[in-house]
Amino acid sequence: MSTDTLVQVEGISRYYGEHCAVDKLSFSVRRGEVLGFLGPNGAGKTTTMQILCGVLAATSGTASIAGYDIVAQPFEAKRRLGFLPEQPPLYREALVDEYLHYCATLRRVPRARRRAAVANARERCGLADAGGRLIGNLSKGYQQRVGVAQAIIHAPEVVILDEPTVGLDPNQILEIRRLIGELSEDHSVILSTHILPEVQSTCDRVLIINNGRRVLDQPLADLRSDSALSGISIALQQPPPPGELESLEGVREVVPLDRYRFRVTYRRDVDTPVAVSRAAAEKGWGLYELIPQADSLEETFVQLTRGEYLDAGSGDPAAP
Amino acid sequence: MIPRIAAYELRRLFASPLAWLLLAIIQFLAAMFFYILLSRYLQAGPSHGDHGITEVVVAGMLQITGIIVLLVTPFLTMRLFSEEQRSGTINLLFSAPVSVTELVLGKYLGTVLFLFIALVMVAAMPLALLPGVPLDLGLLAAGLLGLALLMLCFTAIGLFISTLTAQPVAAASTTFGALFLLWIIHSAGNTTGGAGGAVLGWLSLLRHYNRLLVGIVNSVDVAYFLLLGAVFVLLSIWRLDAMRTHHW
Secondary structure (H helix, E strand, O other): OOEEEEEEEEEEEEEEEEEEEEEEEEEEEEOOOEEEEOOOOOOOOOHHHHHHHHHHHHHHHHHOOOOOOOOOOOHHHHOOOOEEOOOOOOOOEHHHHHHHHHHHHOOOOHHHHHHHHHHHHHHHOOOOOOOOOEEHOOOOOHHHHHHHHHHHOOOOOEEEEEOOOOOOOOHHHHHHHHHHHOOOOOOOOEEEEOHHHHHHHHEEEEEEEEOOOOEEEEEEEHHOOOOEEEEEEEOOOOOOOOOOOOOOEEEEEEEOOOOOEEEEEEEEOOOOHHHHHHHHHHOOOEEEEOOOOOOOHHHHHHHHOOHHHHHHHHHOOOOO | HHHHHHHHHHHHHHHHHHHHHHHHHHHHHHHHHHHHHHHHHHHHHHHEEEEEEEEHHHHHHHOOOOOHHHHHHHHHHHHHHHHHHHOOHHHHHHOOOHHHHHHHHHHHHHHHHHHHHHHHHHHHHHHHHOOOOOOOHHHOOOOOOOHHHHHHHHHHHHHHHHOOOOOOOHHHHHHHHHHHHHHHHHHHHHHHHHHHHHHHHHHHHHHHHHHHOOOOHHHHHHHHHHHHHHHHHHHHHHHHHHHHOOHH
């Protein structure tokens, strides 16, 4: 199974001076999975993606692509990785074909296959007729497509897209989504976006971060109101030893968010929140927060990332 | 990978008007001075005494060309990393399976090759006299070697400065300042005097260049240029490596 985990991030942190942009973030993405990477502006999404791509180094923690550590084996890792940054990395004075050819070279596509790779990437991104055009003269939507083409030209196993649909018209957004759907058949995709419906229509799993910390990591199917599972976020002053929460009635999964916070997924037909609060009262866990899961991604997002939560999350409840 | 990056860098240069413009400017100014020196030499007749045409006209033109290259290089090197940082294309380079050393050397080589095109074009002018005038080819070769070394050196300094800022204009003006300082630093040495003055005088690019122009190919002068170039290429590599890790 482990060979099928293409992205493995373990406890990465990144500081800019005193400011902590990413705080001990961990997650993984399996082959064929599309991970929606959400968070308010400034939550650390771009930093995380840059660390994954080897553009930035993490202050601590490790990230690996297809089993290759991005720091220890950057060559092997980067070969299996396609990256579209927020600002597409385009040379405005180059022709589309010229640019894609150079990208294929940089990504070490063998010479014999370069021409085919360029043609294929162009085809997939709807640039079939644009090969001879100057990138600087293309519309924003077309430039974005060239950016996507550049990220998939070497058929990477992992594609990381940072807000790929910003500034596109609705038709173009649909095309990019269709492309992401195609990519997910044999690649892993990490998609950062602000547009929540986009996550709902394209992603399998959603990861929400706030202030550099993970606040939600869950299959999208579990977030639907018709799902058999539901979830709560709880915060405990004296968290029990691992395993105890799992043993409560109806609990499917417990994901620790930080030292005091847990996300509990449970079967909807069992009243687990009541069981949790009872157990917390009896055993003195000091339950001080219990947020039921909202039935839509929007509500979940707002609940988990809004200001109050942010303030409560930054304090240490055990401290006097 | 290094030659491929260099080739693309060169292609990209020629895709913009900048390359053609710079070549034209270098050629025009060099040709103008060549013509002025040549006609003056012809008017003066035998009064030049022992000084031959190569020594007066060719060396004189190469010295001026050195200054022209000094003026032009900052505009070439500001593109190298400043512009990549500003336009975000640096992300493409950093996320590709290419080492920082390959990137730096590739871009450096591409820019040097461009300047060498200018060198060949400038060299063509004195060589055009060859059918009618006996040139001192050794002296000419020494002068061209000096110009080539100067180009290596200027490009390396500009390369390093372009890694320091995402503002191309800031990179260009800083590069110009640094090159100009190194060019004339011997005059500071003259006024200082003593050991400090000697060091400053020795650092001067102009002094080392002038020795090559009069035909003295001294390994110390050649080493000076190569060393200075190598140091700044190395610094560029370190600086870009540090950009990923340091926490500003």
